[in-house]
Structure formats: structure tokens, C-alpha cells
Amino acid sequence: MMRRPCSRLFGPGLLALVALALPLAPRAVRAAADAPDAADAPIRVTWREALERARAHNPSAVTAAQEILRADALVREARAAWLPTLTANGSYQIINAARTFETVVTTPQTQWNGNLLLTVPLLSPIAWANDAHAQDSRGVATASAEDIQRQLAAAVGRAYLTVLLQHRELEVAERARETAAAHYDYAHTRLLTGLGNGVDDARAEQELHTDEAQLQSAHTALVRAQSALAVLLSEKTLVDAADDAVDLSATQADAGAADAASRRPDVRAQQARREATAHLRRDDWAYYAPSLLAQAEAFKETATPLQPGSGWQATLVLSIPLFDGGVRYGIQRERRASDEEARANLEALLRQVSVEVRAALEVVHNSDDGLVAARAATTAANTAAALADKSYRAGASTNIEVIDAERQARDAATYAELAADTARQARLTMLTATGRFP
Secondary structure (H helix, E strand, O other), X not given: OOOOOHHHHHHHHHHHHHHHHOOHHHHHHHHHHHOOOHHHOOEEEOHHHHHHHHHHHOHHHHHHHHHHHHHHHHHHHHHHOOOOEEEEEEEEEEOOOOEEEOOEEEEXXXXXXXXXXXXXXXXXXXXXXXXXXXXXXXXXXXXHHHHHHHHHHHHHHHHHHHHHHHHHHHHHHHHHHHHHHHHHHHHHHHHHOOOOOHHHHHHHHHHHHHHHHHHHHHHHHHHHHHHHHHHHHOOOOOEEEOOOOXXXXXXOOOOOHHHHHHHOHHHHHHHHHHHHHHHHHHHHHHHOOOEEEEEEEXXXXXXXXXXXXXXXXXXXXXXXXXXXXXXXXXXXXXXXXXXXXXXXXXXXXXXXXXXXXXXXXHHHHHHHHHHHHHHXXXXXXXXXXXXXXXXXXXXXXXXXXXXXXXXXXXHHHHHHHHHHHHHHHHHHHHHHHOOOOO
């Protein structure tokens, strides 16, 4: 039996519909394949949740909190050196035979002893100074922990804003792909109906594939941004941004350099280090001062003719350091050098804060102006793309103008999103520089 041609079985109209559907089928299959599994979807967190999770789980924040506890423990250790101590001792002894002298037992064969020893430092300058220095170290640890929280919050904020940017870039790439697909479908339809030409069809297909490649690149960039945010939050899976926008409008010019220095945790941490080194240098006298120790002991033991069975005794011990081989002079020089270093670092940080605040304010103004210009360029590019498409469909031009206009619209939209991210990042930098964030 002879087979009839397909055109006789289905007709030219149905073949044309099939031909129009073929370019759309691969995209539908890819869209279904690219749909993420619900089990593998990233967890979504808000801006505040991201900051709280980083503060609770990030290793740097956890370590800083433990350093505060460690410094507090060192304070207790240093304070114990000038507080009273009470010690209980006991012993039991047996020898081969009792010791006698002219039939008098001077040392029994078995002996036991128990005593309580109370030691009270009455004058202990070095211990007092070490206690004060340990408290200074605790203050430094607390201020350093706040500074680490600030640095961590700034890093989380930038990573969160980067995720938002990549979402916007992905939306731009998807819109460009959809526009290119519609243009390719129209050019391919014209080719099948005999109204178009192969050059227009090939150019439209090339632009479609280019937009699809850029769309996949946008997906990759989003995954990388989500991964960076997950690392900062110490999560085991990707983390996505749940907020569509973040309000960073609190950065205004009323935050001067002096106010910023009083609010910034890194400045407070450096000031605490400077005060600690100044106190160390001030307390050099403790190594030249005498110390006075009081001891009281009560005992009960095996009585002998030469030793009572119970009793007590008290002792005062006065120590005056006369010569220690030069240790005190070495400590004095070391502390003087440390104090000068801390002073220089504090002055440098204060100058840096002043520069950062002024630069951040200028960057905010410039980025806002750039964002306005970028959005205006996007509007103009979209208008030009619409007019080019309308002209092409009316047969007044080729699709070269359409493809050029679509590319410029895509680039303008991409640059507008970059400008918006630059403005957000600039405001975050201003908040950080003025001590208003987190």
C-alpha cells in the first residue's frame, strides 16, 4: 500500500501550526527541567532574620561571646590573688617503733595531724593592679565583640543586598529572553508563511540563544550569592532573601564624624585598648611597693611530752622588693611601648572614621544621581525597543534595528539594577561608617 505525503494527511495549515510549535517545545521542556525541587529550595529569610541568625550561629560571633566569658573568668582568677584563702590539711604517720628517751615516749609509733590555715593578703599592690588590668581586658573583649558583630552585620548586609541584586538581574534576563522568544517566533512565522527571510530568522534565533545563555549565567550568579549568604549565616543549605526591598533610608547628613566616632564599636574597642595600656603603664609602681601577708593557723594533733595536742599561731610576713635583676625595668619599657602603639592606632582610626564618613556621604549623593540617570535611560531604551519592534512589524525596517534596540534595553535595565544596588550598598556603607548599623 502506498503512503500518502504528510501534507495530504494533515494539510498545510496543520503543518504550519506544528512548525510554529517546534521552537517553543524545547523551551517548555527546559523550563520544566529547570524548575527547582521543593526539597532543594533555598530557605528564605528576612533582613532582620539574617542579621539575627548570623549573630547567633556565625563562628566569629560565637567566638567573640566566648572571649567575653573567658575574660570574665580571668577577672575572677586575678581577684582571687588578694582575697583571703582557707586551707585544711591532714596527715597520718606510722613508724616501725616508738621513740623513747629515758623511758619517756618522745615520738609515738602512730601520729596524726590536722590544721586550718587562713591566709589574708593585707597589702598586695601587684594583685590589686592585676585585678584592675583583668577588668580592663574584659572591657576590651566586650568592645571587640561588638566590633565583630558590626563587621559581621556589614558582611551579611552586603551579601543580602547582592542576593537581591541577582534576583533583579535574573528578572531582567528572563524579560529579555521572553522578548527575544516573541521576536523569534514572529520572524520564524514570517519565514514559514513566505513573508520573511532566512537572515531575519537566523538573527532572531541567535539573539534568543544569547539571551538564554545570559539567563543561565544569571541563575549561576544567584546561586553563588545565596551560597555566600549561607556561609555567613552558618547554614547547611542555600539562603535566599525574603525581603523584596530593604529600607536603608536612615542615612542622612546629620551624622558627623565626631558623632560617628562615639557610636562606632571599632572606635570604642580601640579606646578600651588605649585605656588598658594606659592603666598598665600607670601601675608600674606596684612592682616597687612592699607587700604584707597575714597567716593564722589552728591545729590539732597527737600530743607528745614536747608538743601540745592542739593550739594556734599567727604570722605577719612583710616583703620589700629590693632587686629583681631588672624585671621591673623591662616591664616598664614594654608597657610604655604598648601604650604609645595604642595611642597611635587610636589617632589613626579616628582620622579614618572622619574620612570614611565624608566619603560615604559623597558616594551616597553620587549613586543616587547615577540611579536617576540609569532609570531614565531604561525608560528611553524600552521606548526605543517598542518603536523598533512596531516599525519592523509594519515592514518599515529589518530586525537588525529590533535586535539592537532589545540589546540596548536589556543593557540599560541591567545597568539600572546595578545602579540601584550601588545606591543600596552606599547607604549600607554610610550606616556602617556612622555607627548606625547594625
